[in-house]
Structures are given as structure tokens and as C-alpha cells.
Amino acid sequence: MHRSSSLVLLLGLAACTTETVDPEPFESEETLEAELATCADLPEPAGWEHTRSEAIVHLGGPVHSVQDDVITPGADWAVRAKLSYGPTSADLEDEAVEAWIRLGDECDDWTLVGTGNTDDDGRVRIPGTFDLEVGAYPVTARVLGDGSQAHGMIHVLPEGQALVVFDIDGTLTTSDLELVGGVVYHHVGTTSDEVLNLAGSPLTQAQWLALLDATIDPEAAMYEAADEVAWWYADRGFQPVYITGRPYLYDGFTREWLADRAFPAGPLFLVQDVVEVVPAYVDDYKERTMNTLQDRSFGIEHAYGNASTDVCAYARAGVDPAETYIIGDNGGTACEGYDPTQAIASYPEHLVELGD
Secondary structure, eight states, X not given: OOSSOOHHHHHHHHHTOOOOOOOOXXXXXXXXXXXXXXXXXXXXXOOOSSHHHHHHHTTSSBOOEEEOEEEOTTOOOEEEEEOEETTTTEEOOSOEEEEEEEOSSSGGGEEEEEEEEOOTTSEEEEEOOSOOOSEEEEEEEEETTTOOEEEEEEEEOOTTOEEEXXXXXXXXXXXXXGGGTTOOOBOSSSBOHHHHHHHTOOSOHHHHHHHHHHHSOTTOOBOTTHHHHHHHHHTTTOEEEEEEEEEGGGHHHHHHHHHHTTOBOOOEEEEXXXXXXXXXXXXXXXXXXXXXXXXXXXXXXXXXXXXXXXXXXXXXXTOOGGGEEEESTTTTOOOTTSOOOEEESOHHHHHHHHOO
């Protein structure tokens, strides 16, 4: 018996409410940044509160990210962001950040949520002070020191909304992060021997980074018709959710990859603690993320992946293996103690199987 509600129950819940979410394509960060600059009364960069911040910024460009969230109408929400710079993701500590949210489709719908200061991990949480109705709301975290930004989404879904989960690397893209062991040497602002030791890596940290960057390619090829499968579900009332083992520092170009290929908009979840990028932990992270969604009264009815970690994460989160679709060599395999998954030879063939 899987944790998520049955599809019949979910459709029954949906029938009891007029609230719906119309599917829209991903919005690019470039579009959101330009729109915010045009529509909002943004203050000029104010400079840094601490001298050390100037040194951090000189390490390289911003590597900021905003965590997406999924809630029911009227639930508490906040804009949560990680602010860092350079190839080692050096944390921006104790600096002011403002958060913005777009409450509608008009230019003047951009609204200031509030301001806060980053902690010693470069993170900030700025809570909203008003309720949100069903809809998808772009949010922006903006560093007051230099005006740099990161973008994310707050998705407000009706209680009982049916979800479909997609992994990204090796599932939507033709390359898989696990080809390099799923290891990144970044570890919250410093190089991490812990991560490398967990993986038993014989490589240097620089070599790991080079391999990771080669695998997580901003221009990674998409499996033919992968986008059409996501839209097949979105057009039928399912909310796509993207749960990837990529670490937070790849947030920006992951959103751009989805936007450039016009995938249906949906919550994007990335690993926030890079130790969990290691294959030994990534399935726990995905399982925990799905359990949180289900604990909030959403039902995961279908899931797509490619790796053995996907097979077990989905099974342990209660997704029916008969509705778990695995592309590649692990298609049709089973997590120990569970039924076999469904193998996908190709997405065009899968679309035919899904039917009208």
C-alpha cells in the first residue's frame, strides 16, 4: 500500500474545489530579472556591510539560489535563499538581502516581501506576512550590496493535488550525474575532504569539479520528447515536480535549461547539503522530499527516473512501482522488497503507450 492517496480520491478532492492551476512553461531567470528591474522600485546597490564580503565577491561571480516551496492555500511561506560567490561557493555572511514576490500578471504586481541578513552559512529566510491563494508565484532574493539576484517559485496547490515527479540527469537529459559518482567537492563555502572520502575518490578536488561540470552541462542534450511527456501530464491536471540530485549551486542554469526547452513550470528541488549528492545519500534526500510533499496533502501518482537510487527512493516514498517509469539500463528493475518498475525504451514510444 503506497503512501499517496489513490487517483480516484485525488480526483474526487479536486472536484470539490474550483481552484485549479493552469499549466504554464518555465519562466527564464533573465526574463524575471528584467521584469523586476522594470516593474519594481529597486534600491541602488548599497555596498557591503563587512570588508570580508568584498574579498568574497572577488573570488568570482554570484552562485545564488532560491529554494522553491509547495504549500496549500493560506499556509505559512517564506523566501529562502543561499547567497555565495565563486567556484568554491564562498558564503556571503551577515549581509542584507531583500525578497520580492510577483502576485499577479501585471507589472505592478511585484511586491516587497521583506529584508533579512544572511547567516554564517550564507542563507536567509524572509517570511511572508500575507496569505497566498492557488497559483504559481515567482520570487526573487536580491543582495543589497551589489544588486545580484536569484529566482525561485512558491507554488500554491489545492489540497489533494496530484503530482508527477521527474528526475533530471539521465531522465530528461541524456547524461547522468551518477556517471561521476554523484560527487561535488563544493561543501557550503569550502572544499570538502569529507565528500571525497565518502566517495572513495582517487581524484583531486579539481578533477572532481572538472568531471562534474562536464556531466552537468548547461546545454545538456534532452531525450527526444521528454518535454512532451511532462506536458502530457500537465495538460491533464497533474502538477510536474522536478527533484534532482544536483547541488544548489547548479540552480540557475537548471532553471534556464528547463525554461529554454519550455518544460511545464513546476517546483524544482535541488540538494541543499552537498554531502547528499553522494549516491549513498541521494535516494534518502529524494525520498524525504517526496514524503514532505505527501505530508502536505499532495499525492504523488507517477514518477520518472533512470538510476537505481530513483527506483528505491520512489518505492520507499510510496509511489506505486506500476506507475514508476525508468528509462535506461535500470528500467524494469525493482528495489528490494518491492515490485518491478516500468521500463521506458524511448519517450516517443511511451507517449503512444500513454495514449490520449
